[in-house]
Amino acid sequence: MDFINNIQQGDHLVFRQAFxxxxxxxxxxxxxxxxxxxxxxxxxxxxxxKLWDFRHTLTTEYSFDTQLFRIARxxxxxxxxxxxxxxxxxxxxxxANHEAGDIFREMPTASLEIAxxxxxxxxxxxxxxxxxxxxxxxxxxxxxxxxxSDRTVEKHxxxxxxxxxxxxxxxxxxxxxxx
Numbered sequence: 001m002d003f004i005n006n007i008q009q010g011d012h013l014v015f016r017q018a019f020x021x022x023x024x025x026x027x028x029x030x031x032x033x034x035x036x037x038x039x040x041x042x043x044x045x046x047x048x049x050k051l052w053d054f055r056h057t058l059t060t061e062y063s064f065d066t067q068l069f070r071i072a073r074x075x076x077x078x079x080x081x082x083x084x085x086x087x088x089x090x091x092x093x094x095x096a097n098h099e100a101g102d103i104f105r106e107m108p109t110a111s112l113e114i115a116x117x118x119x120x121x122x123x124x125x126x127x128x129x130x131x132x133x134x135x136x137x138x139x140x141x142x143x144x145x146x147x148x149s150d151r152t153v154e155k156h157x158x159x160x161x162x163x164x165x166x167x168x169x170x171x172x173x174x175x176x177x178x179x
Contacts (some may be wrong), residue, residue, distance in 0.1 A: 002090065003064040007055045019048055024074050033076055043079050047072040048128075069136065085147050092127055117167040121160055128156035 006014035026047055030040035050071050063103055118145075121129060124146075131145070132138040132153075139153045 004058050004060055004067075007051070008058050010055070015052060018051075018064070018068075022068055025047070025065075026068065028071060029069065030076060034079075039079065043072070043075050046079075047075045050075060089124075089127075089146060092131075114164075114168065117164045120167065121163060125156045125160045125163075128153055129160040132157055 003014060003018045007018065023044060027040055027044045027085050030043045030047075034040050034043070047068070048164055051068060054071075059063075061172045118126065118129075128142055128146070131142045132139070137145070139157075142148075142153045
């Protein structure tokens, strides 16, 4: 059967046949590579989604299975990169939370409001803010470390400063007025 041309033309029935025929092979390949059935199942589904989404890029120069397994391989690589990026981000957030806790414990009583305001920031925003203000990282260094854009770092810093100013102002007002 000519899977390539029919799938390129958007034939759902042929795509379904290709899925039924090739899904077990792709899944087995991904289980061997990941050693995790749940991850392999997810990556297999993503492989076939990408096959359909990018069907217009299929070519008759290569066999269908060669192209399908190339998609599976790149999906696997993307999955590995994403898991590693998440792992690094989670580690960074754990370090930031730990450092925020250290700051909170070490600050004199008069500065507890600042520590409380810092601890109320969303985790990603707190991480970016602490890397910049506590550790002196530049926006570019933070963006590179967290795999986000410079503009996102700038936005996190801006929002953190607004939130901290607002919380500290409310704390100051409540201490003055006794509320």
